[in-house]
Amino acid sequence: MTALRADGVHRSFDHPSGAVHVLRGVDLEVAAGELVTLSGPSGSGKSALVTLLCGFDQPDRGTVEVCGRSLTTPPPWQLCAVLPQALGLAGELTLAENIALPLRLDPARRGHPVGDAVDGLMAELGIDGLGDRYPAEVSFGQQQRAALARAVITGPKVLLADEPTAHLDRRSAPAAVAVLRRAADTGSAVLIATHHDLVHRAADRTLVLDNGIVSVH
Ligand SMILES: Nc1ncnc2c1ncn2[C@@H]1O[C@H](COP(=O)(O)OP(=O)(O)OP(=O)(O)O)[C@@H](O)[C@H]1O
Numbered sequence: 001m002t003a004l005r006a007d008g009v010h011r012s013f014d015h016p017s018g019a020v021h022v023l024r025g026v027d028l029e030v031a032a033g034e035l036v037t038l039s040g041p042s043g044s045g046k047s048a049l050v051t052l053l054c055g056f057d058q059p060d061r062g063t064v065e066v067c068g069r070s071l072t073t074p075p076p077w078q079l080c081a082v083l084p085q086a087l088g089l090a091g092e093l094t095l096a097e098n099i100a101l102p103l104r105l106d107p108a109r110r111g112h113p114v115g116d117a118v119d120g121l122m123a124e125l126g127i128d129g130l131g132d133r134y135p136a137e138v139s140f141g142q143q144q145r146a147a148l149a150r151a152v153i154t155g156p157k158v159l160l161a162d163e164p165t166a167h168l169d170r171r172s173a174p175a176a177v178a179v180l181r182r183a184a185d186t187g188s189a190v191l192i193a194t195h196h197d198l199v200h201r202a203a204d205r206t207l208v209l210d211n212g213i214v215s216v217h
Contacts, residue, residue, distance in 0.1 A: 003189035004030040004053060004080075004158045009062035011048055022048050024212030025062070030191050032157070035184035037200045038193045039217065040209035046193035047085055049209060050162045053191065054082040067157050077102035081156035083164050087147040089135040095146040096122070096131030102154045121149035125175050141167040148176055152183045159183050161192045165199060177202050 009026040012019045022045040030036050040046050051057040053064055055074040064071045066080045074080075081102065089098045099121065100114045122128045125145040127138075135143050144167045151159060161180065165173045173196070181202045184190045192199055200206055206217035 001032050002029045003032045003067055004028075004191060005063075005065040006049075006053060007063050007065075009049070009052060009059045009064065011045075011052060011057070011059050013048075022212060023052070023059070026209070026212070026214050028191075028207060028214050030158070030189040032187050032189050033184055034204050035181060035190040035192070035202060037203040037206045038191060038209055038214070039195065039200065039206055040193075042195075044209045045212065046209055047162050049214075050082070050084070050160050050191075050193050054080055054160050056082075056084075076106075078106055078108075078154040078156055080158040080160065081151040081154060083144075083147050083151040083159075083161040085162040085166070087135075087143050089143055089147055089150070091135055094132050094134055095127065095138065095142075098135070098146055099149045099153060102150060106154060117153055118149070121153060121179070122146075124179060125149055126172050139167075141169070141172060144168065145172065145176060148179060152179055152188075155183070155186060156188055159188045159190045161190070161194075163194055163196075164192060165194065165196045173198055 006026050006028045009023050011023040012021045038046055052059055055071040066075055096118050099118045103109050103114045127142050127145045130138055165176050207214045208217050
């Protein structure tokens with residue numbers, strides 16, 4: 001079943017030196033249970049596309065659908081979770097509070113204990129013991145792993161990740177990839193923009209974004 005779909009997506013950015021036409025008719029589909037990687041040269045528009053696919057930005061033309069629902073505003077975390085390149089952790093919450101946030105915001109889980117899920121993901125990603133620190137008190141790679149835990153904790157229908165291993169070393173990257181792979185294996189449609197071979201090797205298939213369009217690798 002297709003969980004994420006883009007049809008004929010165009011996006012330009014105005015600039016004093018002339019419009020930058022980044023996406024020129026992107027079509028793609030990701031099914032539930034699939035892990036798809038998105039590669040492409042630096043500056044080809046991978047982040048711009050991820051931002052559109054999660055509803056943080058709107059296409060000039062074309063449509064994005066998450067689980068059959070056309071996106072005009074960002075959907076709830078449990079439907080579509082995103083790990084953006086800038087991470088977006090809340091600075092006033094501890095790492096554990098950041099990771100638990102999507103569960104606490106889900107009305108269906110209100111009142112349910114969240115500690116075991118948070119602790120389990122933190123241990124798996126090698127950031128256990130950092131739960132009571134604020135984002136500014138840990139490294140960027142540790143923040144990135146916390147943002148990954150926050151993205152997967154609800155078991156979202158669609159999971160988008162932009163360079164999720166960019167700040168991770170050879171020891172911590174495989175655990176992050178395993179968490180992303182398990183998200184797909186347990187039913188999420190996962191799309192990851194990445195330059196990292198380790199992530200591509202875990203994928204079911206790879207798409208390439210170049211010259212504004214997506215093609216099969
Ligand atoms: N607000 C903007 N105004 C003008 N151009 C922009 C704007 N935002 C992005 N761009 C341009 O859009 C293109 C796509 O940028 P984007 O960050 O999506 O690339 P990317 O493929 O994710 O790159 P990287 O792999 O380096 O992260 C770039 O050429 C960038 O210069």
